[in-house]
Amino acid sequence: MLLMFGAALGDRFGRRRLFTLGLLVFTGASAAAALAPGIEGLIAARAVQGAGAAVMTPIGLTLLTAATPPERRGTAFGIWGAVNGLAVATGPLIGGGLTEHVSWHWIFWLNVPIGLLLLPLVRLRMDESRAPGARLDARGTLLVSTGLFGIVFAVVNVNAHGWTSGRVLTGLIAGGLLLGAFLWHCSAHENPMLPLRLFRNRAFSGINAAGLLMFFGMFGSIFLLSQFLQNVGGYAPTEAGLRMLPWTGTAMLVAPLAGYLADRVGGRIVVVCGLVLQAAGLTLYALTISADVPYAVQLPALIVGGTGMALYFAPASALVMSSVLPAEQGIASGANSALRELGGALGVAVLGSVFAARGGYGSPQRFVDGITPALWIGAAGVALAAVAAALAPPRAAAPAAPAPARDREPAGV
Template identity: 90%
Template structure:
């Protein structure tokens, strides 16, 4: 690789890493600041939930349209626009005069993040030679892992020692510094022949909106609640119509033929199931450390670092292993290790479980998560032609977010059915079966990846004509 190409790859990694850090951080940073937000702005418990869910909702719904718009109108242009939207919405969240304004700003933040995320991966893939992509995605995964690990700590620390407003102000200087780098250090690119599929974009966006809106309301309204059932049914029907539309259209927003590729469909199925088990479990484990262990949100975040912080250490190694041995074996091992960590937690969880006894499960789960992230993203991008990498990245990210939303809803429902918040023992009674459900989801992800990513059998080679018996002998 020549010096110019190497510099381009480094700048693409810096830009993609910084964008990924900001968007991943804002998924979790607000959770530990909610008591202070309520003290300043008021609002009901449901309002506070929506300060988290509004971001998740627009982020999940707009990932695929964001990728399609980048393919059609220019990836660098749309990435810069998404960055400006995200940065401006961060400032609006910091200045919000009331809880309604904060929820609205969080929704706009999610929209900006949805445009940036899939395009960042496309820019990184295009700028990095194939033999270096595993390492590049490993570093990118480590940066995202740092954001996941730092989210609760940054939110708790800034809220405790400065002000909750600074969890949003933090994005503004980063965004303003990053924007000129995007303009100066990345090349504009388009997907050849890309056309904007307005009908397909509308169907997939509204369908995903219905599904995600329903699942983020499950904890407040139950699976049989009117808004939950309406969202699930309407969203499901719209997604069925979307599939039919994509089957009939020549150039749809999501070409269904991509799913005929075993690697693409396998990694996406594994990603949906892995996020189902991982996000639902982390959602409950963070509360376990506070409600049963008795630690503050910041202390609980520190004790989650053996899980959430492991990608920072392991993801670069995972990328190098994928470059050397192939991403398939690394992904399957990572998923199996994460399922093992959740199983260990489910087997040992109790009211008086010491923190030292939790470390093997936390380390195993975090190491498995780190081994999965970078190779899985590289496998998705390698499974499709370069012209379709943007939409492939958007579809992969959307399915993962959908899996995470369902994981929180389903594991939360299992927890509520078998336990509750009334006492530490009630919490343990609920979290144990929920963790078993999470472990089962990740184990299924490992099976899906192992089956779908297995090497195809080599085609039979016909014998040379000279070695065959002459006809009629």
């Protein structure tokens, strides 16, 4: 909900400064979560932690873009993707091990020394940057933040209350109306938070559509597959995390290669190949999954899907950032991050609803009956993402700077 707002704050007040603030908030909230005496305090600390992460996520990508020459950005994003892959691969293992053998509090305590170590490095090693003439759009911020909150609130309540429940329908309708008002605001004002002209760029609109669809299909499927390994395979959380490593850990090996290839042959073809492999991995899983399927039979699907995911992230980020002007890279990163997260939330809700309608947790066979059609829908979502990416131009070109308007008062604060 705050990803676009965090990006706008960085553009206005300085990206390094806001990244430092977000890191400080995240680190402090991690300590508060570890010290929480009950569930209410833990939820509040996690909300603050999420706000800090929402500031860091889009700004971090913008800082990396500003610090790297265009001809080397694919390689830089590949390294960035490998580091992210390391975090994704080791996070569940470390978190599961701490939960099983020590205490859940240490999941949050672990963030504190890392954050304290990073704070001086950010100050000393990162250069400050901002978008020239950036202004905060208070009305747009309010509309998009509350609209996304309504949509996300609705989808996270779908599995518990159903699509036709009052709270879900209220969230969807109110959120949709607020996002519609946000789009109208962006089209009618001089300096909106998100200039809609960005979406006239085929590279920008295509890769953002691909990101939303990819997160819808992939993360909805991963959510169910991790439960399959535990509920049907009988593995403990740490054991399930280890068996997901061929998927999650592949990024450490493939992401640098993906970045290198993006610099040499262009990002679009690498992104499309990655999405095709992801769809193939999910399709293979849907064809082979059963109540007694051995892990060795699942392994090819995990490797193919993981390779595809690793090929996607670095070139996709490079395409987004190269499709806009340097002054617009902050808000472009924020919009891309928001659409991805929205896609992931929708994927978990929709695929979870399909699972609940066709199967359940009553027995291994019931679980398989539910997850199989969900995987097919996930594969279809990722395949559509490949189509959206293929429609983008081979090499993104940033649009020309818009001509300054005359005799109009700028909107916003």
